[in-house]
Amino acid sequence: MYQLLLLLLEMMMRMRMMMVINMCGMLVFSSAGGAAAAAAAAAAAGAQGGGGGVADLVTSLPGQPAGVEFKQYAGYVTVSEAHGRALFYWFVEADHKDAASLPVALWFNGGPGCSSVGAGFLQELGPFFPNADGTGLIRNKQSWNKYANIVFVESPTAVGYSYSNTSSDYELFTDKLTAEDNLAFILGWYVKFPEYKTNEFYLTGESFAGHYLPELAQQIVLYNEKPGDFKINFKGFAVGNAATDAYYDNLGATNFYYYHSLISDQTYATLIENCDFAQDLPVDYSLHNATCNEAANYALDVEMNEINIYNIYGLNCNPPANTTTRPTFTKVNQTFQKSFVRVGMIQLAGVNPCAPDNVTPYLNTPAVKAALHARQDIQWVECSNIVSNFYSLPDYTRSILPVYQFLLTKGIRIWVYSGDVDGIVPTTGTRYWLAELNLPIQTAWYPWNHSSQVGGWSQVYENLTFVTVRDAGHEVPQYQPGRALQLFKYFLKGQSLPGFDYNN
Numbered sequence: 001m002y003q004l005l006l007l008l009l010e011m012m013m014r015m016r017m018m019m020v021i022n023m024c025g026m027l028v029f030s031s032a033g034g035a036a037a038a039a040a041a042a043a044a045a046g047a048q049g050g051g052g053g054v055a056d057l058v059t060s061l062p063g064q065p066a067g068v069e070f071k072q073y074a075g076y077v078t079v080s081e082a083h084g085r086a087l088f089y090w091f092v093e094a095d096h097k098d099a100a101s102l103p104v105a106l107w108f109n110g111g112p113g114c115s116s117v118g119a120g121f122l123q124e125l126g127p128f129f130p131n132a133d134g135t136g137l138i139r140n141k142q143s144w145n146k147y148a149n150i151v152f153v154e155s156p157t158a159v160g161y162s163y164s165n166t167s168s169d170y171e172l173f174t175d176k177l178t179a180e181d182n183l184a185f186i187l188g189w190y191v192k193f194p195e196y197k198t199n200e201f202y203l204t205g206e207s208f209a210g211h212y213l214p215e216l217a218q219q220i221v222l223y224n225e226k227p228g229d230f231k232i233n234f235k236g237f238a239v240g241n242a243a244t245d246a247y248y249d250n251l252g253a254t255n256f257y258y259y260h261s262l263i264s265d266q267t268y269a270t271l272i273e274n275c276d277f278a279q280d281l282p283v284d285y286s287l288h289n290a291t292c293n294e295a296a297n298y299a300l301d302v303e304m305n306e307i308n309i310y311n312i313y314g315l316n317c318n319p320p321a322n323t324t325t326r327p328t329f330t331k332v333n334q335t336f337q338k339s340f341v342r343v344g345m346i347q348l349a350g351v352n353p354c355a356p357d358n359v360t361p362y363l364n365t366p367a368v369k370a371a372l373h374a375r376q377d378i379q380w381v382e383c384s385n386i387v388s389n390f391y392s393l394p395d396y397t398r399s400i401l402p403v404y405q406f407l408l409t410k411g412i413r414i415w416v417y418s419g420d421v422d423g424i425v426p427t428t429g430t431r432y433w434l435a436e437l438n439l440p441i442q443t444a445w446y447p448w449n450h451s452s453q454v455g456g457w458s459q460v461y462e463n464l465t466f467v468t469v470r471d472a473g474h475e476v477p478q479y480q481p482g483r484a485l486q487l488f489k490y491f492l493k494g495q496s497l498p499g500f501d502y503n504n
């Protein structure tokens with residue numbers, strides 16, 4: 001599989017091909033010379049914010065509801081001058097009179113390749129969502145900017161409106177470069193917004209951000225340990241349904257399917273006996289063993305085909321949604337495609353998976369691109385095939401546990417949360433790798449209280465808090481907005497979620 005990627009890269013370099021994204025978000029090749037094509041693609045570039053945060057102020061966002069009192073900024077932060085590489089962000093100040101003193105939190109979606117602007121902001125936890133008929137925006141009353149200033153970052157390069165002027169940057173994406181670019185983003189963002197330098201700073205995200213967040217946290221800690229005047233006031237991170245360790249995540253998924261009665265005894269036994277969980281892609285055991293591959297295909301394509309794997313008790317779109325209105329994911333190699341579509345982390349299903357996609361048309365409206373200072377010539381897609389296809393295969397299965405071991409002694413707040421009906425990165429696998437960390441328990445497993453119902457369960461370890469969110473799918477803030485907002489509030493306060501206390 002990895003050889004296939006390398007082969008493709010080599011082929012493309014030899015033919016001096018340049019990848020571009022077409023209307024449907026499919027990977028296509030144009031045969032223009034690399035550098036020339038890159039320059040041409042960039043020629044129509046709208047804006048590089050340039051003159052600090054003020055230049056990035058969003059003054060009139062199409063379809064925005066009336067009465068918005070917080071400021072918004074959007075645009076690019078250059079992360080490599082040499083390559084002409086820039087990450088796009090959309091920053092909303094806190095919807096609060098004390099916004100200037102509230103924390104700053106970055107949000108990252110996963111994939112790899114999915115957009116924090118299209119998914120996180122507009123479908124999960126941002127202040128606005130597109131309305132049902134796609135004609136404008138509505139307020140999200142449970143927006144996370146109630147408690148913090150939130151920066152939604154499109155990372156790595158090629159996600160959403162982010163881009164590079166160097167075509168070789170589209171040939172291989174790695175955890176390491178992503179973390180370095182994300183650190184460069186933060187430092188560049190502070191150049192635009194120096195007034196936030198002393199505010200508390202947090203990272204948040206989900207899914208494949210299970211790689212991005214700990215790795216970026218490590219970069220920040222190392223940056224702060226170096227001599228220098230400026231230190232990032234980094235307090236910690238909260239990560240949801242986090243892809244962390246292929247062995248535990250795959251074993252956890254298999255057990256989750258079996259114990260939720262989604263697969264047969266025979267399928268389960270075959271998977272357990274034949275799969276090499278440490279080597280294979282999350283929720284896909286097909287790469288190394290034909291017997292495992294066959295059983296996995298049967299489990300996912302037959303036994304579980306009619307359910308929504310992002311929320312096993314949620315709605316599914318049966319028959320499948322019109323593919324012209326929901327994003328589709330086309331891969332270079334059909335076998336490869338099958339496995340990646342199944343990885344599922346690249347695809348958001350939505351609370352109503354049959355609902356038309358109103359995000360993609362909105363973010364491709366010229367007036368919206370202009371308002372957000374995004375490049376007009378970039379066709380925005382929710383999840384980039386270029387990133388998912390050309391993401392380092394060893395990095396897909398890399399275990400992040402050594403990064404946790406590094407971070408756990410650094411005095412930062414680490415919250416790991418998990419929607420407990422997600423079938424992509426299920427709670428089971430997260431609990432297996434947490435057990436592997438072998439941390440002392442400070443507060444034993446207890447149900448937490450949200451509006452007098454069980455919001456989920458929590459267990460507080462030394463230097464790490466684990467929280468489940470009851471009846472939440474993969475995108476926790478989307479499926480359980482109230483519970484998620486309470487979780488975010490307590491995370492920022494550094495307080496355990498409240499239990500049920502009948503004595504006060």
Ligand SMILES: *[C@@H]1O[C@H](CO)[C@@H](O)[C@H](O)[C@H]1NC(C)=O
Pocket residue numbers: 001004333334335336
């Ligand atoms: C597609 O990928 C599979 C799995 O690695 C491989 O066996 C097959 O040869 C590839 N097909 C092509 C056309 O490259």
Ligand SMILES: *[C@@H]1O[C@H](CO)[C@@H](O)[C@H](O)[C@H]1NC(C)=O
Pocket residue numbers: 042043044045048078081083084085086165
């Ligand atoms: C990319 O190239 C365009 C056109 O030359 C330029 O306007 C833009 O600033 C470049 N981007 C970066 C990040 O250097």
Ligand SMILES: *[C@@H]1O[C@H](CO)[C@@H](O)[C@H](O)[C@H]1NC(C)=O
Pocket residue numbers: 273274275288289290291292
């Ligand atoms: C799959 O793995 C199992 C366990 O290692 C082994 O017994 C079996 O022969 C393998 N099957 C194939 C087709 O590779």
Ligand SMILES: *[C@@H]1O[C@H](CO)[C@@H](O)[C@H](O)[C@H]1NC(C)=O
Pocket residue numbers: 322323324325
């Ligand atoms: C699919 O969506 C397109 C575009 O909205 C629409 O024209 C077409 O009628 C739809 N097809 C079905 C079967 O719903």
Ligand SMILES: *[C@@H]1O[C@H](CO)[C@@H](O)[C@H](O)[C@H]1NC(C)=O
Pocket residue numbers: 408409410411412439440462463
């Ligand atoms: C927790 O962090 C402190 C430093 O803040 C460190 O001394 C201690 O060893 C850490 N505990 C674990 C279990 O990692």
Ligand SMILES: *[C@@H]1O[C@H](CO)[C@@H](O)[C@H](O)[C@H]1NC(C)=O
Pocket residue numbers: 449450451452453499500501502
């Ligand atoms: C549960 O939380 C609600 C607030 O959401 C509070 O009013 C209630 O007293 C709490 N119940 C218990 C038993 O602690």
